[in-house]
Amino acid sequence: MRKLGLLAAGLCCHAALAGVPEIPRFRQVGVAEGLPASGVNGLAVDRAGYVWIATRDGLARFDGVDYRVYRHVEGDAGSLPGNSITAILADADDRIWVGVEGQGLCRMEAARIGFHCFNQANDPLLRSNDAWAIEQTSDGAVWVGTFGGGLYRFDRGGRQQRFLPETGGLDSENVLALAPAADGALWIGTTSGLSRLRGSHFESVPLPGAATSVVLSLSAENDGGLWIGTRAGLFYRDPAGRIAAPAWR
16 A cells, blocks of 8 residues: 555655756856867757757757767778868758868758869869858858958859958958848958948948957847947947947847
């Protein structure tokens, strides 16, 4: 009888707990859990729900249980040309784009059979092998910001364009961050400040203070707001165009 009583009490407790919502808690994931490195530079999710993780020692794909790691393989032309992944994007066509430090830009098609890479050796348009930011705008174009080589646009048909300070508009050849806006424009963060590209027109956007010229990160909101990470700290541009530091910064 005592065992039955304990069993009944346990079932009652289990039923009561089942009705209590679980409190979300952060869980650290690192090398011990299967990541190739603890330094993570970006995340992307493809159509199948796989999470792609750009790390400093390879590209990892997480299926919810295990990690598959893509690294450089000597003699394999379809492998990554290096292991330090600086940026990542899963585009609207389910292709995976990655920047590989010092080795250019690589793309894996939706069939997931190897990587095709663009670099200064095989693509005369490229002026840098360091891709720091990769984003896609609503027209389907993929934009790549490089360090030392300006900004690049890849359309769905494979055509490329290059934007440099000397060709007009771009503030700097060092592009550190990109953020597509809800209205179709593209926000660009460089070592010389913040700018916005609308159609074919670049517009410089002044930031408060004298020490905020280097823009390190950007995050656009659906309502038109923009978060701006700079060397001097965090700023927010509201939908009306006002830029200020958050009170809690």
